Amino acid sequence: MNTAxxxxxxxxxxxxxxxxxxxxxxxxxxxSGLISAYIINRSGVVDWPPLNQPRLPILMTGIxxxxxxxxxxxxxxxxxxxxxxxxxxENWLKASALLGLxxxxxxxxxxSNMLAAGMHTNSSVFGAFFYTIIxxxxxxxxxxxxxxxxxxxxxxxxPVGQNPNRLVAISVYWYFVVAVWPVLYVLVYFN
Amino acid sequence: METPHSTTHAPQGFWTKYLFSTDxxxxxxxxxxxxxxxxxxxGFLAYVFRYNxxxxxESIPLFGQLDAMHYNAFVTNHGMIMVxxxxxxxxxSGLGNLLIPLMIGTDDMAFPTLNMMSFWIFLVSCxxxxxxxxxxxxxxxxxxxxxxxxxxxxxxxxxxxxWSTFFSATPMFILGVALEFVSMLxxxxxxxxxxxxKRAEGMTPFKIPLIVWFLNIATLDFMVSxxxxxxxxxxxxxxxxxxxGFYDPARGGDPVLFQHLFWFFGHPExxxxxxxxxxVMGEIIPVFSRKPLFAYRTIIYLSLIAAVLxxxxxAHHQFIAGIDPRMATFFSIGTIIISxxxxxVFLSFMATLWGGSIRFTMPMIWAxxxxxxxxxxxxxxxxxGSSTFDIYAHDTYFxxxxxxYTMFPVVFFGFFSAVYFWFPKFTGKxxxxxxxxxxxxxxxxxxxxxxxxxxxxxxxxQHRRVNEYSSFSNIMKEPYITFEKISTIGAIVxxxxxxxxxxxxxxxxxxxxxxxxxxxxxxxxxxxxDSPPVHGNFNPYPVVYHGxxxxxxxxxxxxxxxxxxxxxxxxx
Numbered sequence: 001m002n003t004a005x006x007x008x009x010x011x012x013x014x015x016x017x018x019x020x021x022x023x024x025x026x027x028x029x030x031x032s033g034l035i036s037a038y039i040i041n042r043s044g045v046v047d048w049p050p051l052n053q054p055r056l057p058i059l060m061t062g063i064x065x066x067x068x069x070x071x072x073x074x075x076x077x078x079x080x081x082x083x084x085x086x087x088x089x090e091n092w093l094k095a096s097a098l099l100g101l102x103x104x105x106x107x108x109x110x111x112s113n114m115l116a117a118g119m120h121t122n123s124s125v126f127g128a129f130f131y132t133i134i135x136x137x138x139x140x141x142x143x144x145x146x147x148x149x150x151x152x153x154x155x156x157x158x159p160v161g162q163n164p165n166r167l168v169a170i171s172v173y174w175y176f177v178v179a180v181w182p183v184l185y186v187l188v189y190f191n
Numbered sequence: 192m193e194t195p196h197s198t199t200h201a202p203q204g205f206w207t208k209y210l211f212s213t214d215x216x217x218x219x220x221x222x223x224x225x226x227x228x229x230x231x232x233x234g235f236l237a238y239v240f241r242y243n244x245x246x247x248x249e250s251i252p253l254f255g256q257l258d259a260m261h262y263n264a265f266v267t268n269h270g271m272i273m274v275x276x277x278x279x280x281x282x283x284s285g286l287g288n289l290l291i292p293l294m295i296g297t298d299d300m301a302f303p304t305l306n307m308m309s310f311w312i313f314l315v316s317c318x319x320x321x322x323x324x325x326x327x328x329x330x331x332x333x334x335x336x337x338x339x340x341x342x343x344x345x346x347x348x349x350x351x352x353x354w355s356t357f358f359s360a361t362p363m364f365i366l367g368v369a370l371e372f373v374s375m376l377x378x379x380x381x382x383x384x385x386x387x388x389k390r391a392e393g394m395t396p397f398k399i400p401l402i403v404w405f406l407n408i409a410t411l412d413f414m415v416s417x418x419x420x421x422x423x424x425x426x427x428x429x430x431x432x433x434x435x436g437f438y439d440p441a442r443g444g445d446p447v448l449f450q451h452l453f454w455f456f457g458h459p460e461x462x463x464x465x466x467x468x469x470x471v472m473g474e475i476i477p478v479f480s481r482k483p484l485f486a487y488r489t490i491i492y493l494s495l496i497a498a499v500l501x502x503x504x505x506a507h508h509q510f511i512a513g514i515d516p517r518m519a520t521f522f523s524i525g526t527i528i529i530s531x532x533x534x535x536v537f538l539s540f541m542a543t544l545w546g547g548s549i550r551f552t553m554p555m556i557w558a559x560x561x562x563x564x565x566x567x568x569x570x571x572x573x574x575x576g577s578s579t580f581d582i583y584a585h586d587t588y589f590x591x592x593x594x595x596y597t598m599f600p601v602v603f604f605g606f607f608s609a610v611y612f613w614f615p616k617f618t619g620k621x622x623x624x625x626x627x628x629x630x631x632x633x634x635x636x637x638x639x640x641x642x643x644x645x646x647x648x649x650x651x652x653q654h655r656r657v658n659e660y661s662s663f664s665n666i667m668k669e670p671y672i673t674f675e676k677i678s679t680i681g682a683i684v685x686x687x688x689x690x691x692x693x694x695x696x697x698x699x700x701x702x703x704x705x706x707x708x709x710x711x712x713x714x715x716x717x718x719x720x721d722s723p724p725v726h727g728n729f730n731p732y733p734v735v736y737h738g739x740x741x742x743x744x745x746x747x748x749x750x751x752x753x754x755x756x757x758x759x760x761x762x763x
Contacts, residue, residue, distance in 0.1 A: 004727060004729060004731045005731075006297065006298050006727075007392060009388060009390070013387075015301045018383075018384045019301070019380045019381075019383075022379070022380045022383055022384070022414060023376070025414065026414045026418050029415055029418025029419060030418035031418070031422075032418065032419065033419030033420070033421070033422030033452055033455075034426075036419070037448055037452065040445070040448060041443075041445055041448065044445070045443060121429065121433050121434070121435045122433065122435055122436065124443065125436055125437065125442060125443040125444055128435035128436060128437055129437075132426060132429060132435070132437075136425070
């Protein structure tokens, strides 16, 4: 039976955070692929968006962008408070998740409006790119929200307070979800 | 995670020990065994279509008649299975899991549960690939590169009744590959975090063995390049399932776009497989030359340069896709430049051999075979890298011969070198030397017989992805008809002789000579653990004092100095 004790290692970045950073960098490349495909396709078309397709709701989505950004700020506050004041951190986390959910709901309402106005995935390449890029981001928001809920549940189960690395790792993912959105917003909505 | 912990909890039951294990050694072996099964599948597909090429229209033993649709499906799946479901589990997931924690002197991966999940997702992806043969309409047959519009239109092997579900050829093919990527991503994150955070005390970056470096560079290359392909595959899936028109020119889409996204991944993927194989050579050659690896740091710098270059040469696969000639020039030059760092790595291996006291053990023979064969593959790559020649040779058997001369040595010679080298470590038994030698010669010679003749057929203009050549008068004459038959007979001998390897594995596991801790007198840390290593690997955990290649050092009595040996080496 092996009874050796693994010596403690000095780590510049904790395991969980480092792993999440690598995941996020792969995700950035995924969105880069989508964005470059979109830009290349757009550059070859004269009328963009196509004339028979509805315009995108710039104002409403702009407000929604601020909602998501605020959610990122709340997440940063939760991480900051998690060391000293776990109760307060939990509240910030809840607020952050709530804003993320709001973002998702507003986007969903927009989608149903666009669909009603006659923009479908197969009505034009523009529609296809719109639903694919925005949908891909939406899936990432859902994944981020699930992580937030996981963090909240874990926090309940561990009364001593959040494992700081877990929360930081989740926050890295959430910052990515928040930060990639304005890029997509500008590229897709402003033509 | 940060606190020291004891590794006393070795799993006891059969299920937790051999199936749902989180031990990196078990997972590595699981990957390799799954890879062997997939190699059998991919090999059988190759046997069937090679037989059809040599003896068109005849009934194939063990299979029967092969029609054109199935021919396409078999060629397509042979390609994808051999690259992603054999090469990746052998060289990246398999070797990475087995070696990284041991060679950097730690107990396990950074995220053992994630590691176990990555294997099970990989297994599911393999099952999806195999299951695709049995859905209505058969497996996907649009070429392993999935080029639209063929793959996007639903034209290929799709049963109309199933068109809107996932259970048809193209979606299942994409799903299988996507799951493999998820698995690789999880494994890759594990490799990188483990190597960065869990190294033994004293294991500074330039004391890390070459293969660990190369596995990590390969993983980084994979993670940088896979995102755009996933994006492209999502769009292809939507074209198939939802009916979008991303790749449909009639609806404003662009089929060449997919080629760019595919090869942005597809080209670095070559180096994702090549680098671990080169890493295996970097471990084996110094041990059996009893000399330090020549220019260890330079090799690492060169491979970093190659990894960066590898993501900007992809369009050399598309010289005839109608890309701008100015762009073709850029990609031609990039492709030829990328051979410089790899030439440097190869010359370093040659220089390591130079003047060494070479021991012709089984792993060394395989390593030397790898170098000889890969050289032919690499040199023909230089011709193809130039767009002027490529436009003539594109999609001919010259290309097929070229990439089999690169991929076969990488995947199989790399794998066999590694197995013959590390088998004593992970099983505690030696492999049979005579059987190993027979296996080598019955792989090396038939391989050359199979693929060397294809260079000539390719230069004569034989186009790939054609199941029957009776209307091609330039091919339907001697010697090309005979060359087809020679190639097929070589391939059959090559496949049958692999049973020698399997027999050797079984007989050696049962009756093999017992292996001591360090049978090859090697320096790296895995040889300082027990054979086979216990759960937790080391007792006590090692402290590293030396680089991995201190062989025949003048101030040491032994001709090797294990990395955890505290003696002081005088440099003069």
